[in-house]
Amino acid sequence: MAPQRRGAPRAAENSGAAVRRRPSSAKKDRVLRESWRKWLRVAGLVAGLVLAALLLWSSLGTEDGVAEVLAHRGEVLAGRFIEVPCSEDYDGHRRFEGCTPRKCGRGVTDVVITREEAQRLRSIAAKGLALGGSDGGASVLDLHSGALSMGKHFVNLYRYFGDKIQTVFSEEDFQLYQDVRQKVQLTIAKAFGIGESSLYLTKPTFFSRINSSQARTAHDEYWHAHVDKVTYGSFDYTSLLYLSDYLEDFGGGRFVFMEEGANKTVEPRAGRVSFFTSGSENLHRVEKVLWGTRYAITIAFTCNPDHSIEDPAFT
Numbered sequence: 232m233a234p235q236r237r238g239a240p241r242a243a244e245n246s247g248a249a250v251r252r253r254p255s256s257a258k259k260d261r262v263l264r265e266s267w268r269k270w271l272r273v274a275g276l277v278a279g280l281v282l283a284a285l286l287l288w289s290s291l292g293t294e295d296g297v298a299e300v301l302a303h304r305g306e307v308l309a310g311r312f313i314e315v316p317c318s319e320d321y322d323g324h325r326r327f328e329g330c331t332p333r334k335c336g337r338g339v340t341d342v343v344i345t346r347e348e349a350q351r352l353r354s355i356a357a358k359g360l361a362l363g364g365s366d367g368g369a370s371v372l373d374l375h376s377g378a379l380s381m382g383k384h385f386v387n388l389y390r391y392f393g394d395k396i397q398t399v400f401s402e403e404d405f406q407l408y409q410d411v412r413q414k415v416q417l418t419i420a421k422a423f424g425i426g427e428s429s430l431y432l433t434k435p436t437f438f439s440r441i442n443s444s445q446a447r448t449a450h451d452e453y454w455h456a457h458v459d460k461v462t463y464g465s466f467d468y469t470s471l472l473y474l475s476d477y478l479e480d481f482g483g484g485r486f487v488f489m490e491e492g493a494n495k496t497v498e499p500r501a502g503r504v505s506f507f508t509s510g511s512e513n514l515h516r517v518e519k520v521l522w523g524t525r526y527a528i529t530i531a532f533t534c535n536p537d538h539s540i541e542d543p544a545f546t
């Protein structure tokens with residue numbers, strides 16, 4: 232109660248003083264208000280800039296949620312393996328015990344294929360693709376079936392070029408291709424704890440060459456997210472052998488494992504083998520290549536002997 236009694240007269244005094252000082256006080260108030268407005272404008276501008284930067288950062292960093300690099304281009308990985316729960320995609324297919332994935336995941340290794348082997352394989356891809364090539368950005372060369380991109384279509388290079396093919400490729404080329412396939416197969420078998428001989432090479436297994444040319448047909452649109460088991464059916468284990476270096480030979484073109492809020496990228500590096508179970512536990516995409524040329528081989532394995540293919544032969 233006491234404080235209230237003391238407070239009342241002071242309020243009256245204050246209001247009298249306020250009336251007497253009104254002109255200069257109003258001016259001060261105006262100055263104060265204007266400076267507040269100025270600060271509010273600056274604060275609004277800063278908040279807007281921060282928001283825009285955050286939006287830009289999130290859209291750049293997460294074109295599709297890129298969060299983590301599983302394999303940097305500069306590192307030499309002796310072997311990195313990450314297990315992920317298997318999807319149900321394998322249930323819709325005939326099961327082969329001891330081969331059909333029960334343990335799923337993805338691995339990367341830089342010590343199975345040498346950079347020299349990768350360099351030689353890249354020359355094989357380059358000379359084969361020099362016989363044709365897509366009008367768009369993505370060309371393939373499949374030494375098993377003979378499929379070669381040409382313009383907006385494909386030709387069978389063994390039929391189209393006949394015996395001339397033996398002047399393009401050598402016996403050593405085919406031998407190297409087979410040796411590399413074998414080493415990759417052994418790597419996959421070990422990583423997933425399955426017998427090497429229960430795995431079979433399957434189709435399509437092919438070289439790819441990607442540049443930044445505009446796509447002309449759906450075959451040039453390599454960047455769509457997909458599941459290999461759904462796209463190719465017979466695949467149980469997919470491997471990719473990279474034949475050129477990210478940011479040295481090309482920009483963009485990283486491989487992305489897509490996961491809710493936690494995408495993982497593999498930066499291609501010549502000689503790097505990336506392998507994974509082919510079901511939707513490993514949904515993935517390739518970023519668009521922005522400059523340069525990216526070479527790789529997709530080497531696919533199945534557990535179903537009915538879907539197996541032979542190594543290409545020099546005949």
Ligand SMILES: O=C(O)CCC(=O)C(=O)O
Nearest residue numbers: 439459471486517527529
């Ligand atoms: O070249 C790559 O990195 C991936 C290719 C791919 O996803 C495929 O061939 O199915």
Ligand SMILES: [Fe+2]
Nearest residue numbers: 457458459515
């Ligand atoms: Fe794929």
